[in-house]
Structures are given as C-alpha cells and as structure tokens.
Amino acid sequence: xxxxxxxxxxxxxxxxxxxxxxxxxxxxxxxxxxxxxxxxxxxxxxxxxxxxxxxxxxxxxxxxxxxxxxxxxxxxxxxxxxxxxxxxxxxxxxxxxxxxxxxxxxxxxxxxxxxxxxxxx
Amino acid sequence: xxxxxxxxxxxxxxxxxxxxxxxxxxxxxxxxxxxxxxxxxxxxxxxxxxxxxxxxxxxxxxxxxxxxxxxxxxxxxxxxxxxxxxxxxxxxxxxxxxxxxxxxxxxxxxxxxxxxxxxxxxxxxxxxxxxxxxxxxxxxxxxxxxxxxxxxxxxxxxxxxxxxxxxxxxxxxxxxxxxxxxxxxxxxxxxxxxxxxxxxxxxxxxxxxxxxxxxxxxxxxxxxxxxxxxxxxxxxxxxxxxxxxxxxxxxxxxxxxxxxxxxxxxxxxxxxxxxxxxxxxxxxxxxxxxxxxxxxxxxxxxxxxxxxxxxxxxxxxxxxxxxxxxxxxxxxxxxxxxxxxxxxxxxxxxxxxxxxxxxxxxxxxxxxxxxxxxxxxxxxxxxxxxxxxxxxxxxxxxxxxxxxxxxxxxxxxxxxxxxxxxxxxxxxxxxxxxxxxxxxxxxxxxxxxxxxxxxxxxxxxxxxxxxxxxxxxxxxxxxxxxxxxxxxxxxxxxxxxxxxxxxxxxxxxxxxxxxxxxxxxxxxxxxxxxxxxxxxxxxxxxxxxxxxxxxxxxxxxxxxxxxxxxxxxxxxxxxxxxxxxxxxxxxxxxxxxxxxxxxxxxxxxxxxxxxxxxxxxxxxxxxxxxxxxxxxxxxxxxxxxxxxxxxxxxxxxxxxxxxxxxxxxxxxxxxxxxxxxxxxxxxxxxxxxxxxxxxxxxxxxxxxxxxxxxxxxxxxxxxxxxxxxxxxxxxxxxxxxxxxxxxxxxxxxxxxxxxxxxxxxxxxxxxxxxxxxxxxxxxxxxxxxxxxxxxxxxxxxxxxxxxxxxxxxxxxxxxxxxxxxxxxxxxxxxxxxxxxxxxxxxx
Numbered sequence: 001x002x003x004x005x006x007x008x009x010x011x012x013x014x015x016x017x018x019x020x021x022x023x024x025x026x027x028x029x030x031x032x033x034x035x036x037x038x039x040x041x042x043x044x045x046x047x048x049x050x051x052x053x054x055x056x057x058x059x060x061x062x063x064x065x066x067x068x069x070x071x072x073x074x075x076x077x078x079x080x081x082x083x084x085x086x087x088x089x090x091x092x093x094x095x096x097x098x099x100x101x102x103x104x105x106x107x108x109x110x111x112x113x114x115x116x117x118x119x120x121x
Numbered sequence: 122x123x124x125x126x127x128x129x130x131x132x133x134x135x136x137x138x139x140x141x142x143x144x145x146x147x148x149x150x151x152x153x154x155x156x157x158x159x160x161x162x163x164x165x166x167x168x169x170x171x172x173x174x175x176x177x178x179x180x181x182x183x184x185x186x187x188x189x190x191x192x193x194x195x196x197x198x199x200x201x202x203x204x205x206x207x208x209x210x211x212x213x214x215x216x217x218x219x220x221x222x223x224x225x226x227x228x229x230x231x232x233x234x235x236x237x238x239x240x241x242x243x244x245x246x247x248x249x250x251x252x253x254x255x256x257x258x259x260x261x262x263x264x265x266x267x268x269x270x271x272x273x274x275x276x277x278x279x280x281x282x283x284x285x286x287x288x289x290x291x292x293x294x295x296x297x298x299x300x301x302x303x304x305x306x307x308x309x310x311x312x313x314x315x316x317x318x319x320x321x322x323x324x325x326x327x328x329x330x331x332x333x334x335x336x337x338x339x340x341x342x343x344x345x346x347x348x349x350x351x352x353x354x355x356x357x358x359x360x361x362x363x364x365x366x367x368x369x370x371x372x373x374x375x376x377x378x379x380x381x382x383x384x385x386x387x388x389x390x391x392x393x394x395x396x397x398x399x400x401x402x403x404x405x406x407x408x409x410x411x412x413x414x415x416x417x418x419x420x421x422x423x424x425x426x427x428x429x430x431x432x433x434x435x436x437x438x439x440x441x442x443x444x445x446x447x448x449x450x451x452x453x454x455x456x457x458x459x460x461x462x463x464x465x466x467x468x469x470x471x472x473x474x475x476x477x478x479x480x481x482x483x484x485x486x487x488x489x490x491x492x493x494x495x496x497x498x499x500x501x502x503x504x505x506x507x508x509x510x511x512x513x514x515x516x517x518x519x520x521x522x523x524x525x526x527x528x529x530x531x532x533x534x535x536x537x538x539x540x541x542x543x544x545x546x547x548x549x550x551x552x553x554x555x556x557x558x559x560x561x562x563x564x565x566x567x568x569x570x571x572x573x574x575x576x577x578x579x580x581x582x583x584x585x586x587x588x589x590x591x592x593x594x595x596x597x598x599x600x601x602x603x604x605x606x607x608x609x610x611x612x613x614x615x616x617x618x619x620x621x622x623x624x625x626x627x628x629x630x631x632x633x634x635x636x637x638x639x640x641x642x643x644x645x646x647x648x649x650x651x652x653x654x655x656x657x658x659x660x661x662x663x664x665x666x667x668x669x670x671x672x673x674x675x676x677x678x679x680x681x682x683x684x685x686x687x688x689x690x691x692x693x694x695x696x697x698x699x700x701x702x703x704x705x706x707x708x709x710x711x712x713x714x715x716x717x718x719x720x721x722x723x724x725x726x727x728x729x730x731x732x733x734x735x736x737x738x739x740x741x742x743x744x745x746x747x748x749x750x751x752x753x754x755x756x757x758x759x760x761x762x763x764x765x766x767x768x769x770x771x772x773x774x775x776x777x778x779x780x781x782x783x784x785x786x787x788x789x790x791x792x793x794x795x796x797x798x799x800x801x802x803x804x805x806x807x808x809x810x811x812x813x814x815x816x817x818x819x820x821x822x823x824x825x826x827x828x829x830x831x832x833x834x835x836x837x838x839x840x841x842x843x844x845x846x847x848x849x850x851x852x853x854x855x856x857x858x859x860x861x862x863x864x865x866x867x868x869x870x871x872x873x874x875x876x877x878x879x880x881x882x883x884x885x886x887x888x889x890x891x892x893x894x895x896x897x898x899x900x901x902x903x904x905x906x907x908x909x910x911x912x913x914x915x916x917x918x919x920x921x922x923x924x925x926x927x928x929x930x931x932x933x934x935x936x937x938x939x940x941x942x943x944x945x946x947x948x949x950x951x952x953x954x955x956x957x958x959x960x961x962x963x964x
Contacts, residue, residue, distance in 0.1 A: 010693055021425040028429050032447050039441050040806040078695070085694055088323030088414060095418040103426065103454040110446030117441045 016074045017093045019067045020100035027060040027104050031111070039117035049116045057108040064097050064104075123670035126654060127763035131674040136650065142681050143234070143647035146707045152247070153707035155239035156646060158545055161225025162625065164246045167253070168218035172531075173612065174257060175209035178202045180609055183569075187602035189590040199586040200267035204290070205260045207270030211386065212294050213253040215530055216339075219393040220245075220304040222537060223332045227311055229544055229640035230326050232655075232671075234648045234678075234688040236311035237702055237778045240711045240747060245303040247715030248296070255723050256293040259286070266290035269584060271379055272353070274364040274372045279357045288357065288726045295350040296722040298343045305336035305343075306785045312336075313693040314778050317639070318677060318764075320655040320696045326638050327410060330417050331396025334424040338389045340785060341428065344793035346382035348800065349375055352896070361885045361892035363804075369811030369889035373438060374803055378796060380431035387525060388427040388455075391493075392420055394533035395462055398486050401540050402466045404636040405483045406473035409659060412465040419458035419465075426455040436509045445506050452504030459497055466490065481555030482634070485536035488563045489528055496524030499574070514584075516594075517577030523570045535562070535615065543633050544640055547624045554618040558611045565607025572597040572604075637662035643672040651676035652689055654764070655696075682760035683770055685753075689762060690778055701760060701770045702778055703753045710747035714740045745914055752918075754928040771928065779930050783937040790904065794945050797900055798952060801893045805960065808889060815883070815890035816957045824877030825954040829947055831870035836943040839863035839936050846932070849925045856924075857916035860932065864912035867905045867939060870946065874898050897949045904942040911935040 015022070031053045038045035067074075071093045077086040146153050154160065182202055185193045194202065224242050228235050236242060259265040266286045268277040277287045312333045316325065325333075352363040353375065362368035364375055403410045410416060429451035436445055467490075470477060477483065499521040503509045512518060539555050576597040581588060588594060632641035637659030642649050653676040657663040670676060677698070678689055686704040691697055717740035724733035758770030774780060805812045842859035875898045885895040915932045918924035924931055 013694060018421065021422060025425060025428070028447065028451065032444060035441070035443055035447075037806055039444075040809075084323050085321045088321075091414045092418055092421070095415065096422060099418065099422050099454075099457060102457070103429075103451065106450035106454055107447050110443060110450055114443045114446050116443055118443075119439060119441055 013075060013089060016067065016071060017089050018096065019093065020064055020097035023060050023063050023067075024100035024103045027056050028107060030056050031107060035116065046116045050111050053108060053111040057104055060104045061101065064101055068094060068097055123653075123664055123666050123675065125670065125675035126677055127651060127675055127679045129673055129675050131679055135674065135680050138681055139647040139650070140645065142684075142686055142706070143645075145646055150707065152712050153709055155235075155243045155705065155707055155711070157224050157228045157235050157239065157242065158625075158646070160239070160243050160246050161221050162545060163250070164217060164221030164224055164242075167246070167250045168214050168221055171209050171213040171253060171257065172218070173616075175206045175214060176609065176612065178206040178209075178260070180605055182206065183602040183605040185587065186598050188599065189588050189592070189595045191587055194586075196586040197267065198263075200584070201260055201263075201265040201286075203584055204267050204269055204272075205257065205265045208266070208290060208294065209253075209257060210526070211270060211390075212297055213249075213257065215390040215526070216301055216386070217249055217253075218534060219332075219335060219390060219530075220301060220308070222393065222397070222534075223308045223311075223335070224304065225545070226541060226640060227308065227329065227332060228315070228648055229644065230329060230638055231311070231315055231320070232317045232639045232642065232649045232652050233311070233315040234652075234686065235704055236307050237315055237688075237690070237704065238307045238310070238782065239686075240705050240708065240751075241303050242307050244711040244715050245300040245307075247712050248300040248303075248719055251716055251719040252293055252296050252300070252722065255719070256289060256297075259289050264289060271383060272375075273379075274353060274356075274375050277353065277357075278364060285727050288354065291350045291354040291357070292722045292726045295347055295354070296719065298347055298350075301339055302343055302789055305339040306782050306789075308332050308336040309340070309785050310778050310781050314690050314781060315688055315702075316691050316696045317652050317655050318689065318691055318696055318698045320691075322694055322696075324655055324658050324696075326658070327399035327413070327416055327420075328393070328396040330420055331393045331399070334420045335389055335393045335396075338385050338392075338424050338427070340788045341792045342382045342385040342389065344789055345378045345796040348793055348796040349378035349382070352378075352800070355892075355896070359886070361895070362889050363800075363892055363896075365889075368887070369804060369808035370892075371804060371807040371889075373435070374800055374807075376435050376438065377431065377803065378800065380434045381428070381796070384430045384433060385424075385427040387522075387529075388423050390526065391529040392423060394489075394530045395420070397533045397537050398466060398489060399462070400636075400638065401482050401486050401536055402469045403659070404540075404634050405477055405480075405486070406469050407475060407635065408469055408472045409637075410465060411468040411472055412461070413658065415461050416465050419461040422458040423455060426451055426458070430455060430504075433504060433509075436506050437513045442506070449504050449506055453501065456497065456501055463490065463494065480539075480634075481550070481552055481559060482536040482540035484556065484559045484563075485532045485539065488559060489532035489536070492524055492528030492532060492563075492566065494528075496521060496526075496528050500525060512577060514582055515577035516573040516581045516583060519583055520570045520573035520577060523566075523573075527566060527570075532562075535559070538615070540634065541640070542623060543629050543631075544644060545625055546622075547626045547628045548622060549629070549633055550618050550622050554614055554621075558614040558618065561611030561614060562608050563611075565604045565609075565611055567604070568607060569601045569604025572600045576601075631668065632661065642668050649676075650674050651679035651763070653677070677764060677766075678762045682762075683753075683757035685757075687770070689768070693781075698762065698766050698768055699776055700768045700772045701758065701762070703757070703770055705747075705751055708747065710743045714743035714747060717743065741910060745910075748914070748931075749918075749923075752923065752928060752930050754923075773930050773933050777930065777933075779934055780937070783934050786938070787941045790941060790945065794900060794949075797893075797897060798948075801897070801952065801956075804889045804893060805956075809960070811888045811890045812957060812960060815888065815894070818878070818881045818883035818891070819954060819957060820877035820881045822954075824873060825950045828870045828873040828877070829950050831866050831873060832943045832946045835863045835866035835870060836939055838866060839939050843926075843929065843932060843936070846924065846926045846929055847919065849927050850922065851925065852920060852922050856919045860912045860915045860919075860935070863939065864905075864909045867908055867942065871898060871902045871905050874946075874950070875902070894953055897953050901942060901946045901949060904938065904945070908935060908939050908942060911938065 034052050035049050038049045071090050075086050075089045077083045312329050355361045356363050362370045364370045364372045432448040433452050539550050542550050576594040581594045631643050650672050651674045653671050683703050687701050690699050690702045717736045721733045721736035755771035759767050761767050845856040845859050847853045883891045885892045
C-alpha cells in the first residue's frame, strides 16, 4: 500500500479562487467600519473617511489585478495531464474577480455621491 | 462501456452481507437508525409537518384578516400566532428541509454509502424534532413568544415581556440552530471528502455546490444569532445590560446581530433550492446545464454578498445615509449572481433540442421562475432607500418576502418531491394530482400575495390584528384570504397524493426522468452496489452502461472489507481515493443525547435548573458512550477497493475527516467570537463614556499575563502529551496525567481571567462594559469546559488501551480544540485588557 494521495496546496487554491470575493468582503468591512466609527467620533475624524475609502478601493483593485495576473501559476495543476480542475478554478477565480470588482466600485460610488455622516432627509 | 474495476462475477453472498450490514432497524428500534435515507426522510417529514402546522396558523390569521374589525382570535393570540408562524417557517421548516435534502440526497448524488458522521446527523434530527415540537406546542398553552419572528428588544426585554414566552424562543431557537450547525458540519465534510473517485470539484453536481455554500453560510451566519440569543437571554435572566440604553447597551445591537444572520438566511434557504432547480432543469431539457462555471460563481458570490446586506433591514433606524448606500449597493450587487442563475436556467431550456415535457417537477420549476422573479424585483425595489422608507413595515414587505421565500424555496421543494421520490419510493407520485396541486398552489399563491403589494402601498401595516374598514383595504384582504385557502387546497391535494402513492422501499423504476446524475443509479439500503469512477458531470448520460456496471459490483468497493459500515474518503479537490472511513451503525445513544439535550434547554427555559443539569449530565454521558466506539482503529486494514487501489482504514492528521470537521468547528467558533468582538466594539462606539468609566476596573497587568501564560502552558502540555502516548497494545499513566494537566491549566487560565475582573470590582450587571467583559470570558469558558470533558475521555481511553501512538484521533481532536481556544483567549485578552488603553479619551 502506498501513501494516500493528497490534495496539495488546498488552502492556496481555495484562497486564490475566492480571493475576489474575500477582497470585496475586506473592503466592505473596512469602509463600513471606518465610516461608522468616524461618524460616532465626530468632526475631527470625518475628514479621513473618504480618503480612506478611495485608498482602500485602489488597494482592492490592485490586489484583484495581481490575483488575475498570477492565477494561472497559483492554480497550476498537480498533474499536467489532468488540467480540468485548474481550468475550472481559473474560470471561477476570474469571474469572481470581475463580480467583486463591481461590488467594490458600487460601494465606492456611494462615497463619491453622498456626504460622509449626514442622515438622509 | 464501463471498464470493470473490481473482478466479476462477485462472490456469492457479498450483496447479502452488504444488506445485513446496512439493514434498517425495524419496529420499536427504528429510532436507532442512522442510514441517511431513514434520517433524511424523518428530517424532511418533520419539516413538512411543521410547514403544514405553520400554514394552518397562517390560515387562521388570514381568516381573522378577511374582513375588517373581526374578533375571531384575540390580539394577544394573534401576536403569538404570527410569531410562531414566522419562527416555525424559518427555523423549523425552511432550513431543516434543506438540510434534510442534503442528508437524503447528497450520499446518493455522490454514490457514497453514507455521509461521514451519520450519528451526528441523526442526533441533529432528533434534537430538532423534540425541541421543535415543544416549541410549537407553546402556542396551545399561551406560552408562545409574541415579539415577532425577529424578537426585537426592548420589546422582548423582561420588563415588556415578562413570563417565559420569549425565553421559549431564545432557548428553543438557539438550540435548534446548534442542531443546524451539526448538520452543516456533516454536509461540508461530506461534500468535500466523500465524493466518488474522479469526481473532482469541476464535476461536483450543482446541488453539491449549493449545499457546500449553504453549509458554509450556516457556519458564519448562525453563530451571530446564537450570540444574539445568548445576550438577550442573559439580559432577561440575569440583568446584564446589553440592550438597555441607560446602562450603555443598545437595542440596535440585536438588530445588527440578528440581521447579519437574518439576511443571509434568505439565501441559505434559496441557494439549495436553486441547486435543486439546476439539477431538474437539465433533465427536463435533456441538455447539460448552460454556464456550469457561472452557476458555481453565482452560488459563491451570492453566499458572500448576502453578508453585506444586513442593514438592508435597518434602513429606517437613523443610520447615516452613506452607510445605507453601502448596503444598498451590496443589495444591487447580489442581484447579479441571482440573475446569472435565472438566465442559465432559461438558456438550458432554450437549448433543448426536443419538446419539453411539462411534467409536475418542471411545472413547479417554472412556477418558481415566475414567482421568485417578482420577489427578486420587489427586492431590488426595497433595496432602494427612499422606497424602503415608504414600504417599511407594510404589507408590501409581507408580499415581497413571501414571493421570495415561497417562490425561491417552496416551489423548488415541491418540484423536488415529485422529481426525487423515485429514488426512495416504490413508485412515482401521481402526475394528475401533482398538476392539480401545482395549479392550486400557483394560482392561490398569486391570488393571496399579489394584492398585498397594493394593500401595503395603501398603508396597511404588518402584524396588525385587525384594521378599520375606512382604510379601504378590506377587499384586498378578502381576496388574499381566498388565495390562502386555495394554497391550502393545493397542499392538501399533495398530501392525498403522498398518502396514496408514497411507499418507502425499492422496486420502482430507477431513472424515470432520464437524469444524468448518480442519484438515479440502482440503489438499496447500502446506497449503490459499488462506487463508480466518475469522469464527467452527467455520468449516466455519458456512459449508459454505468448503472449495469455499478449494480454488478464492477466498480469500487463492491464489498464490505472491514466487516462494517464504510465508504471511500477522497481528496477535497481532485477526489483521489485516500482511505476507507469506518462508520457507526444503529444505536440508542444519539437518540438519548438528543432527547436529554432538548429536555435540558426546555427545563432551563422554565427555570427548573437542577433537573436541567441532570438532563445535561445524561446527554453528555450518552455522547461519550456514543463516541467511545467510533474510533475503531487500523486493525481491519489496509484493504483493496478495486482498480488496483489499496487503502488504509484509519488515518489521522490533515487527511482525516475528523480533522476537517474540527477545522469547520474552528470556523463556527471563530464566527461566534468575531460576532462578540463586533458587539464589544459596537457598544463602545455607542457608549464610549461607559468604556472610559470601565477603565478604572481593569485588573493589574499580572492577571491577564498570568492567565495567558497558563493557557499557553495548557496548549504546550497538550502537545507534549502526544509524545507520552503508549505504543499500540500498551497503557501508561503519564499520557492521561499530561492530558488532564493540560485541561487543568486551561481551567486555571480562564479562572484567573474571571477572578481578576471580579476582584477589581467589575460587575456584569453594572454596565454594558462589564457585561461584555464577562461575556468574553464565558465564550472561552464554555470551550474550556468542552476540553475538560474531552480530556477526561482521552485519559479514560488511554487507560482502556484504546488510545495510543497510532490510534490517537480523540487526542488530536481535543488538541485542535485547545489550540483554537488558546488563540481565541489570547486575542480576547488583548481586546479586553488592551483596547481600553488605546481607545483615547480621559476617564
């Protein structure tokens, strides 16, 4: 009996495939958290909110671009003769990146259009 | 033509041996059964009974509302009815029904003999049946909660809702959620690790993907509401002011936690149903699903985006406009993946090269497309803040959520009944009755709920017992009531169909709809005769000889080499065979554990503490007895499974399914802890002055340092205890002592943390700050208690010669839990003792 077959790089493959949506989640949590705390703290803090959101957006987009560029090598198949899973994971990764980028930009658009802390009337 | 992987003909008596091993207990021993088909049917049947019961409550409510100013039921009873209706439909019907389908269908779709933790599934089901039944019965004895299915404080605080009614909701639902989490662990490990060889992730049926995302969402979403119910119950029972504004609490914290669960809950219900639809549509169209990869992406994206929508339910609470816009944007983003699924289903139908047969499953799927589409569109409407303000808390929302829930979940469920009954029943359900049922439900639904959009826009508020005739909504309500009775008639026709035609057992046509997936292989109590090698998404279409080959025992594992219940465990991504998991058979322990766990919670609800503790002891004893026999060791292996593959029957470490289950448990515990951290920081932002005042109660640095060192010491000793384990066949005292020492150090660590705060004068009832500090310790203390029990168990196994250097899964699991607990405790120490120093401001 040989050693049981293993899935190498399971964590890396999973994180790479989900990276777009994870970046969206981190961006969403950051901008909502920063805005919530700043608006509670008051005037001295609110000026930082929009720059932080824009910076977070640039960072998120850059990270997504990096993943898109590196996905092929990060998801390379163990067995070059059986590439189906890698092709599938690459497709999932790229489509999720596009969807997530839309989510990030939609969140940022809110910051462009609305005041930082005011309630709607 | 399938290549034989196992030699044929198979030996005489081999199938009889499988039938004997997997036989379902009969008569009074039936509750001991753990086979997924029995447990899945019990689960699904119980969920359907709750659906009917909650539906009857809805009929009574609709009758009350049929005409203005009626007094068929009292106002208080009406409040209890809508609370129990909503709670039952969400917690006792929708989520359990989907988990039930996972338990029932996944092993069949994966051609596994069973899911990897069959007794855990059985425990979850019995706990749910007992707890759910008692909860529902409270409506008959005036003990049902009356605060709406989302139980907002301050309405549900003790001063506004005295008595035990709200506690039944809090403890009952919290308990049922734990049962749901147990089921979700089973589903995640089952989908990732018990797929047939060759079924890599790109070939996993869409329902498997949907259940994977569903269970993952439960892991993250349910802990938030478990924490919320803990907070509210602790405030009601002991007066810790999490939600009391004058002591630094905030009722909106409940809404944040509840809706962080509550909005994903909609998708938790919808995604598996969408997965079911994605299985039925290709069969109806005789075409592979168009855009398989896109559907997978849509499921994942919907799962994630749905966690960015919770404030969608809080648009009228005075939150700043920009915050609302963030959530409004996410609400629109989630419409995209939902739309992807719709277009994929339509495209698959359109790609069909033959006339589509409008049989009952297809009709229910088409009904779902129509109804869920309307619910989705009104969902986009209410995601717009200005419109939401107008429609909030009106019947427009009632209409919207029923279009989403019934369209998104109930219609696919009925399609499922008609489509998958042949794999567990002796014959199909009646097409004629099925069509009657569909048209009655479909027309009745639209008659009942479409007018509610109008009555809502005319100003009829939700959750009203009656309404004045002058409001002008009487005719709409009368029409809605007529529609509700039409739905009931449709459900009644379905029940008649069940009674007439549904008989559990073998003998029916294996694949009456001509489906392409594995659940329509020939089945018996052992699942499939042999486990096929899979090389495509629709193996029954691509290899028409496969059913014969599987039934002839030509594929993997046609026998029972360990002499007991077992299935193949494969790798998570590529589905390469890794080992044989030996699974437990029927027994009473999980039933006793479930019944006494439910009894403990219910007795606590009515404040009968000592009997509740006794029940807890019995439940823990039953669980320990149950797990004592699970770790069977490596003696029966290695074994040949066919195809020249020989596998071990016992493994530990990252390859084992137990290790994976512990990782999933880490995620659950981590989600609970993150919800706590969120709550702590949220209340700080609400009442910073309370946090500043709390600074003076911070213990000396020695207390947290000492507590942290003790916990780290516990982890280190636990790690060393593995080295002290005896060789196989031997016993020693050193290992048990080391394990118990580790548990004692962990206990000392958490005690030091609590005692440090107590001696500094901090009291949990004095302010929300004190309450949060002690809650942080409680969250770790409950893990330490579990570790103490598990350590005692491990010590006993070493002394009994059942835990050694090779057979050490029990200790591995205990160690993994302790490592997680140590990490959580250290982060909590930094938060509790560090954050007040850096948050700024002067006391």
